[in-house]
Amino acid sequence: xxxxxxxxxxxxxxxxxxxxxxxxxxxxxxxxxxxxxxxxxxxxxxxxxxxxxxxxxxxxxxxxxxxxxxxxxxxxxxxxxxxxxxxxxxxxxxxxxxxxxxxxxxxxxxxxxxxxxxxxxxxxxxxxxxxxxxxxxxxxxxxxxxxxxxxxxxxxxxxxxxxxxxxxxxxxxxxxxxxxxxxxxxxxxxxxxxxxxxxxxxxxxxxxxxxxxxxxxxxxxxxxxxxxxxxxxxxxxxxxxxxxxxxxxxxxxxxxxxxxxxxxxxxxxxxxxxxxxxxxxxxxxxxxxxxxxxxxxxxxxx
Numbered sequence: 001x002x003x004x005x006x007x008x009x010x011x012x013x014x015x016x017x018x019x020x021x022x023x024x025x026x027x028x029x030x031x032x033x034x035x036x037x038x039x040x041x042x043x044x045x046x047x048x049x050x051x052x053x054x055x056x057x058x059x060x061x062x063x064x065x066x067x068x069x070x071x072x073x074x075x076x077x078x079x080x081x082x083x084x085x086x087x088x089x090x091x092x093x094x095x096x097x098x099x100x101x102x103x104x105x106x107x108x109x110x111x112x113x114x115x116x117x118x119x120x121x122x123x124x125x126x127x128x129x130x131x132x133x134x135x136x137x138x139x140x141x142x143x144x145x146x147x148x149x150x151x152x153x154x155x156x157x158x159x160x161x162x163x164x165x166x167x168x169x170x171x172x173x174x175x176x177x178x179x180x181x182x183x184x185x186x187x188x189x190x191x192x193x194x195x196x197x198x199x200x201x202x203x204x205x206x207x208x209x210x211x212x213x214x215x216x217x218x219x220x221x222x223x224x225x226x227x228x229x230x231x232x233x234x235x236x237x238x239x240x241x242x243x244x245x246x247x248x249x250x251x252x253x254x255x256x257x258x259x260x261x262x263x264x265x266x267x268x269x270x271x272x273x274x275x276x277x278x279x280x281x282x283x284x285x286x287x288x289x290x291x292x293x294x295x296x297x298x299x300x301x302x
Contacts, residue, residue: 088176089200
């Protein structure tokens with residue numbers, strides 16, 4: 001994509017063909033990440049998997065930043081980007097990877113699909129957006145669907161713990177999407193994404209102990225899975241997503257995440273042979289229905 005394409009859009013809120021294409025590219029790559037994480041976890045611990053993935057992403061983005069001479073943000077903006085990235089990059093991916101140790105990839109995607117509801121709630125509180133009665137009803141429906149997924153395996157505490165961690169990851173990424181918007185009003189979205197992923201990688205260095213041993217013992221397939229995660233769902237996925245948010249807005253953009261589980265379940269089946277259980281699918285459908293209600297009928301007319 002050209003430098004011009006990633007500049008700030010003059011008409012925020014307009015879902016044009018370019019913004020829609022960027023969203024769809026992100027959705028497909030992010031959906032594939034759930035299966036990629038499960039494949040990576042066969043050889044790497046959650047912390048090492050997170051570190052490896054974002055070292056790959058940071059190497060690619062760091063090289064690009066040097067070649068393109070991307071300017072360093074002001075110290076104040078760097079601090080804001082670091083705090084946001086600590087939530088939306090570091091915490092999100094660590095929680096997701098730990099959670100997916102016990103939660104299948106398709107089920108994890110169904111839980112993360114509740115993220116747009118958290119985004120809508122945060123945007124209502126902090127970004128001046130409003131929900132009507134149907135919006136609040138959709139919120140309750142979606143959270144009820146997630147609860148059904150989390151509790152769907154009865155006394156399986158490992159699954160429940162993992163599902164709750166993934167739900168926490170969805171909250172972290174919602175915070176990231178909502179509060180990055182103020183920075184995107186004055187920053188090029190490409191520049192924001194580069195610095196965000198680089199700064200979000202720094203706290204992951206706490207996982208360095210033992211990393212070399214896992215690198216040496218991991219099979220080729222695991223390495224390829226993590227490199228794919230670093231280059232496509234991370235670098236390309238975050239670039240196109242931030243670009244879309246800068247043009248359309250966080251709430252409208254994240255409403256498309258309800259499509260992600262469809263791709264994630266299909267990819268998990270083809271790649272890993274995983275199929276979510278009946279309770280997870282029912283809960284996921286309920287959660288997605290709530291998201292649809294929030295994002296189609298849940299806001300007062302302008």
